Amino acid sequence: MEWSMAVFVLDRRKKPLMPCSEKRARIMLGRGRARIHRMVPFTIRLVDRLRENSVLQPLRLKLDPGSKTTGLALVREKETEEASTGEIIRTLTVLTLLELNHRGHAIRDALTGRRAFRRRRRGNLRYRPARFDNRTKPKAWLSPSLRHRVDTVMAWVTRLSHLAPITSLSQELARFDTQAMQNPEISGVEYQQGTLAGYEAREYLLEKWGRECAYCDAKNVPLEIDHIHPRSLGGGDRVSNLTIACHECNQRKGNKPIALFLAGNPERLRKILAQSKAPLKDAAAVNSTRWALYQRLKETSLPVELASGGRTKWNRRRLGIPKEHCLDAVCVGHVDEVENWHQPVLAIKATGRGSYQRTRLTKHGFPLGYMTRSKGVFGFQTGDMVKAIVTTGKKAGAYLGRVAIRASGSFNIQTATGLIQGISHRFCSMIQRADGYGYSTTKIALKKGEAGTGAAHAAALSLPGMNAVVSRAIG
Ligand SMILES: [Zn+2]
Numbered sequence: 235m236e237w238s239m240a241v242f243v244l245d246r247r248k249k250p251l252m253p254c255s256e257k258r259a260r261i262m263l264g265r266g267r268a269r270i271h272r273m274v275p276f277t278i279r280l281v282d283r284l285r286e287n288s289v290l291q292p293l294r295l296k297l298d299p300g301s302k303t304t305g306l307a308l309v310r311e312k313e314t315e316e317a318s319t320g321e322i323i324r325t326l327t328v329l330t331l332l333e334l335n336h337r338g339h340a341i342r343d344a345l346t347g348r349r350a351f352r353r354r355r356r357g358n359l360r361y362r363p364a365r366f367d368n369r370t371k372p373k374a375w376l377s378p379s380l381r382h383r384v385d386t387v388m389a390w391v392t393r394l395s396h397l398a399p400i401t402s403l404s405q406e407l408a409r410f411d412t413q414a415m416q417n418p419e420i421s422g423v424e425y426q427q428g429t430l431a432g433y434e435a436r437e438y439l440l441e442k443w444g445r446e447c448a449y450c451d452a453k454n455v456p457l458e459i460d461h462i463h464p465r466s467l468g469g470g471d472r473v474s475n476l477t478i479a480c481h482e483c484n485q486r487k488g489n490k491p492i493a494l495f496l497a498g499n500p501e502r503l504r505k506i507l508a509q510s511k512a513p514l515k516d517a518a519a520v521n522s523t524r525w526a527l528y529q530r531l532k533e534t535s536l537p538v539e540l541a542s543g544g545r546t547k548w549n550r551r552r553l554g555i556p557k558e559h560c561l562d563a564v565c566v567g568h569v570d571e572v573e574n575w576h577q578p579v580l581a582i583k584a585t586g587r588g589s590y591q592r593t594r595l596t597k598h599g600f601p602l603g604y605m606t607r608s609k610g611v612f613g614f615q616t617g618d619m620v621k622a623i624v625t626t627g628k629k630a631g632a633y634l635g636r637v638a639i640r641a642s643g644s645f646n647i648q649t650a651t652g653l654i655q656g657i658s659h660r661f662c663s664m665i666q667r668a669d670g671y672g673y674s675t676t677k678i679a680l681k682k683g684e685a686g687t688g689a690a691h692a693a694a695l696s697l698p699g700m701n702a703v704v705s706r707a708i709g
Pocket of ligand 1 (some may be wrong): 307447448449450451452479481482483484
């Protein structure tokens with residue numbers, strides 16, 4: 235059986251219905267029972283159906299917020315009670331996987347540049363009182379680059395809730411759950427792989443020790459859990475006796491007491507012993523953006539399930555699912571079984587809506603050139619998704635992609651295969667207007683030993699809209 239991305243379905247009054255398969259969407263369009271409502275994400279509108287007469291099932295939108303990429307997954311949820319134990323088994327069927335790529339860095343760079351230009355211009359005003367220290371920031375203020383992350387995630391939560399009847403939300407809030415570890419600094423924990431508490435403890439230790447080897451500061455290497463006071467000499471499994479070390483250091487230390495192992499380095503010995511006693515503050519587990527996002531999600535009035543990163547990782551390993559942002563989102567919170575996760579991913583890149591500033595500047599802040607006063611040319615705007623059918627000349631052919639306009643009317647089109655330059659506006663027709671995002675579909679790469687249905691990709695690209703779904707930011 236081949237799985238593919240679900241198609242969003244609206245009723246005749248544009249109220250969301252349950253998403254359907256692409257095959258079904260194609261049949262409905264063919265019979266004239268549906269119209270194409272939106273190309274990306276592909277959405278159809280049924281002309282003869284009302285939401286009141288339709289059956290809806292529980293849909294959950296799951297979020298794994300990240301600094302560069304946020305994973306989103308829309309899943310259908312089924313809960314069954316196991317007869318023998320009374321446990322609730324939650325089975326998820328993945329409908330759509332999305333990855334939202336943020337542009338926090340671009341925002342930060344632009345603001346830093348602007349600040350530098352202004353400082354240069356205004357620094358010359360000699361006879362004005364100092365004005366740099368007279369502003370306060372409101373409480374819970376987030377910098378523009380961070381606020382952008384929260385805003386774009388919320389924009390997509392809202393957008394998706396207009397396309398599908400979402401009934402609940404899940405968000406990964408903290409990296410680890412101190413409750414699941416039962417006060418990690420006091421009681422002993424089972425830290426072996428396979429139990430949830432172990433995953434929480436591991437994430438906790440990584441955070442506490444700064445994700446580097448405590449003995450040699452090695453970063454970006456596999457890190458192992460090490461007993462500061464060796465177990466063979468009576469050291470316990472409590473978290474305050476654990477640290478993280480690279481494989482070499484862990485081997486070299488072996489079962490030596492730490493005072494002996496670090497005899498030549500009293501400075502580091504003192505640091506490690508001090509650090510081991512200091513419990514990590516809870517606040518370090520929740521970063522400010524995730525917290526701000528949670529506050530905004532609560533305002534949607536949908537129930538929000540919160541979970542820790544340790545639980546996500548535990549679910550992912552247990553279910554044999556590869557590490558991808560969108561699949562991490564699937565694994566957030568309470569999950570027992572996952573179906574249909576191996577499918578194409580809609581990658582959404584926040585591109586912005588162009589520059590407000592109409593003067594291009596050199597790196598010293600002097601004018602370099604001017605952009606057109608209006609952002610539109612011949613009815614097109616940079617970021618629009620267009621289809622160009624060129625009938626004559628060297629560039630004859632059909633192109634689909636994101637357009638970058640020029641005042642001359644000779645446009646550039648970013649297609650799936652590359653940038654096509656100098657296409658006249660006369661050959662272009664609008665597929666979807668620019669909305670501040672670029673879209674492309676990507677595949678989940680499977681490693682050996684990971685479950686999956688192999689050829690799940692083919693069907694996804696066969697709908698009229700879907701192979702138009704390609705664009706990358708231009709300039
Ligand atoms: Zn090391």
